[in-house]
Amino acid sequence: MKFALLAVMFLVFYFSPIDAPIVIQSIAAGLTLLHEYAQLHVLTCLVPAFFIAGTIAVYVKKDAVMKLLGPTTKKYIAYPIASVSGGILAVCSCTILPLFTGIYKRGAGIGPAVAFLFTGPAINITAILLTSSVLGWDFAVGRLIASIIISVIAGLFMAVLFREHDRKNANGTFAAGLGGDVPYSSTTILLFFLLQLAILVVFGLSIDPMLKAVLIIAMIAALLGIVFFKFQKEHNLEWLRETWDLTKKILPYLFVGVFVAGIIEVVVPQEVVTGLVGQNTFLSNAIASTFGAFMYFATLTEVPIIQKLMGLGMGRGPALTLFLTGNALSLPSMIVLFNVMGKKQASAYILTIMVLSVIAGWLFGELI
Amino acid sequence: MSGMMKNIKVLGSGCSKCKALEQRLLALKTEHGLDFDLVKITDLNEIISFGIMMTPGLVINGEVKSVGTVPKDSQLLLWIKE
Numbered sequence: 001m002k003f004a005l006l007a008v009m010f011l012v013f014y015f016s017p018i019d020a021p022i023v024i025q026s027i028a029a030g031l032t033l034l035h036e037y038a039q040l041h042v043l044t045c046l047v048p049a050f051f052i053a054g055t056i057a058v059y060v061k062k063d064a065v066m067k068l069l070g071p072t073t074k075k076y077i078a079y080p081i082a083s084v085s086g087g088i089l090a091v092c093s094c095t096i097l098p099l100f101t102g103i104y105k106r107g108a109g110i111g112p113a114v115a116f117l118f119t120g121p122a123i124n125i126t127a128i129l130l131t132s133s134v135l136g137w138d139f140a141v142g143r144l145i146a147s148i149i150i151s152v153i154a155g156l157f158m159a160v161l162f163r164e165h166d167r168k169n170a171n172g173t174f175a176a177g178l179g180g181d182v183p184y185s186s187t188t189i190l191l192f193f194l195l196q197l198a199i200l201v202v203f204g205l206s207i208d209p210m211l212k213a214v215l216i217i218a219m220i221a222a223l224l225g226i227v228f229f230k231f232q233k234e235h236n237l238e239w240l241r242e243t244w245d246l247t248k249k250i251l252p253y254l255f256v257g258v259f260v261a262g263i264i265e266v267v268v269p270q271e272v273v274t275g276l277v278g279q280n281t282f283l284s285n286a287i288a289s290t291f292g293a294f295m296y297f298a299t300l301t302e303v304p305i306i307q308k309l310m311g312l313g314m315g316r317g318p319a320l321t322l323f324l325t326g327n328a329l330s331l332p333s334m335i336v337l338f339n340v341m342g343k344k345q346a347s348a349y350i351l352t353i354m355v356l357s358v359i360a361g362w363l364f365g366e367l368i
Numbered sequence: 369m370s371g372m373m374k375n376i377k378v379l380g381s382g383c384s385k386c387k388a389l390e391q392r393l394l395a396l397k398t399e400h401g402l403d404f405d406l407v408k409i410t411d412l413n414e415i416i417s418f419g420i421m422m423t424p425g426l427v428i429n430g431e432v433k434s435v436g437t438v439p440k441d442s443q444l445l446l447w448i449k450e
Binding site: 095097099106107235245249336340341 | 374381383384412413415416419420421422423440
């Protein structure tokens, strides 16, 4: 296997027309976009966002949220909680599938499980912050709201469609979490969280650079004050470890994604993009939806790729559709779903998401 | 000690904390000369059958000890030796 891979790479390098203009242009475009991201988004958006996600992972009490997704919870509470809790519970996409399987098999049932599965990857805080930094607030908010609404509709639909599933599983129980609580007041933790968010927001403001520097230094000082005088060493280390884990997991793939997005700009002809997904028609949205469903985007890489596709003329409606299905569905995740839910339910879920995303994208393109 | 060999299971489908927990256990095993069986469980359906949803889960002799965190070394030692 490894040998085959090396052999293929060798042949590619051996025969590739390395000085052809298109190759040089592609590489240059890839590097240019990497340069742009490194200058505009990494320090001012991503680094604070990773720290914020690390804070959520360490300090947010997950047990309380998990209890609300148990089998005895009233449905009108379980659905809204499931559709927004992805932002708190699933800082990293690898935690989504165990949580989903748990809610599905032993917790609040198929509907809330589906709602959680769909929004989990879409409303994570780093993705929303990067979307707003690159494409603007309207896209970030559109993505957030569309995800939440679709998740509830899809969940209710699945629950009606597969009513027998929940009857069979009604008597399961689960241990939400036996992890210890952190010994700080909620106010301290909230302040710690808000300070980090404020740093990120101030970075993005267009104000006098001197004032900006003063504000940011003041806020970092306050943050360090909490770290050194309020928090215990053990939790600080955990905070750093979570942040570093996320960075390690996401940033390398993002850089590859950014490079690929730069290449797309050169090798994909503009007419193809405008022709297929240029207008906000039903067909364009359906194409975007199908493409997003099968294509695998590593966390956050959907942002540069959609940015460049829009640069080539992709309409706003299809762009939002691609955001919605791109994160939630991919060939690898479909395989896991088939394994956990079975053929019938998994196919129904995938189709429901694809159709609802088309509708949401079309509405977004028409209204906003 | 009960005299019987402890059976320890780490439940997790490959998150970084799951690996950290496994490594801590193996390190403690050599440092303190402990005797136990360590099994890693990665199958989602099997993980859920223990009634946990946050990984990593730590199961000692069939009893769920911790969920979603890597416990402190001192705590781990207590559980292994009890």
